[in-house]
Amino acid sequence: MATFLKKPLKLALVQLASGVDKTVNLSHARSKVLEAAKAGAGLIVLPECFNSPYGTNFFPKYAETLLPSPPTIEQSPSFHALSAIAAEANAYLIGGSIPELEPSTQKYYNTSLVFSPTGALIGTHRKTHLFDIDIPGKIQFKESDVLSPGNKLTVIDLPEYGKIGLAICYDIRFPEGAMIAARQGAFLLVYPGAFNTTTGPLHWALLGRARAVDNQSYVALCSPARDLDAAYHAYGHTLVADPSANIVSEAEDKETIIYADLDNDSIANIRSGIPISTQRRFDLYPDVSAGQK
Numbered sequence: 605m606a607t608f609l610k611k612p613l614k615l616a617l618v619q620l621a622s623g624v625d626k627t628v629n630l631s632h633a634r635s636k637v638l639e640a641a642k643a644g645a646g647l648i649v650l651p652e653c654f655n656s657p658y659g660t661n662f663f664p665k666y667a668e669t670l671l672p673s674p675p676t677i678e679q680s681p682s683f684h685a686l687s688a689i690a691a692e693a694n695a696y697l698i699g700g701s702i703p704e705l706e707p708s709t710q711k712y713y714n715t716s717l718v719f720s721p722t723g724a725l726i727g728t729h730r731k732t733h734l735f736d737i738d739i740p741g742k743i744q745f746k747e748s749d750v751l752s753p754g755n756k757l758t759v760i761d762l763p764e765y766g767k768i769g770l771a772i773c774y775d776i777r778f779p780e781g782a783m784i785a786a787r788q789g790a791f792l793l794v795y796p797g798a799f800n801t802t803t804g805p806l807h808w809a810l811l812g813r814a815r816a817v818d819n820q821s822y823v824a825l826c827s828p829a830r831d832l833d834a835a836y837h838a839y840g841h842t843l844v845a846d847p848s849a850n851i852v853s854e855a856e857d858k859e860t861i862i863y864a865d866l867d868n869d870s871i872a873n874i875r876s877g878i879p880i881s882t883q884r885r886f887d888l889y890p891d892v893s894a895g896q897k
């Protein structure tokens with residue numbers, strides 16, 4: 605039987621309620637991550653923009669400098685908090701995302717930081733597809749007013765478990781990155797995200813299940829809790845889809861932690877029963893994963 609996930613993994617997704625105070629957000633994230641670790645989670649995920657409100661007017665105010673790495677604590681309190689939390693929890697930690705300012709170019713990014721159980725930085729992802737939408741009478745949002753897009757896809761190796769693909773929110777609407785990660789062996793595709801009360805009911809679970817069925821991998825979507833006093837109303841509904849595209853765990857809109865037990869058999873069985881990964885007709889269409897590393 606093929607191995608994608610080297611040993612069973614308890615995954616925890618923290619649907620965090622964040623506010624305007626970054627220091628409070630960081631210490632609240634710490635307590636929820638430690639709670640998840642106590643429950644046995646080996647990989648813990650925070651939501652998109654977990655240390656700030658979500659909105660283009662907030663990004664410059666909350667942005668931190670991550671390069672050159674490692675930043676000082678003054679340059680990035682969130683980097684240092686996440687590193688310390690991962691080590692204290694003794695778990696892999698995907699730090700949702702934070703607004704980043706790259707000093708040499710003065711460009712802003714929406715960036716995710718991933719830490720090992722020793723607190724070492726093992727990966728970063730800058731949101732590659734910016735959330736620019738206009739649904740008249742419902743929602744207008746233009747991340748590109750402030751943010752620049754990242755220019756790389758991200759696959760990270762968790763040595764004890766295997767590979768994961770990492771992308772942020774709107775990135776999930778573009779299936780190519782997920783397929784590349786899966787074809788490189790990822791057992792899990794993780795999306796810290798903040799859909800809203802218009803696009804969430806329409807597409808959030810559908811996209812999570814779609815990326816799972818396309819790639820026969822686990823998919824994790826981690827949202828902030830909904831705050832009706834905030835300018836942006838996050839959908840919530842943090843969820844995990846299994847490699848057969850069943851939703852195995854899903855939150856409502858309030859703060860909570862959801863868990864899922866991931867195992868290799870669930871991946872290997874569906875891939876052997878419906879072997880789409882070996883049935884592709886690259887003679888009819890290009891192999892989108894060719895040349896990616």
Ligand SMILES: NC(=O)CC(=O)C(=O)O
Nearest residue numbers: 735773774798799800803
């Ligand atoms: N917030 C996002 O990046 C994406 C989103 O809400 C959507 O695609 O819908």
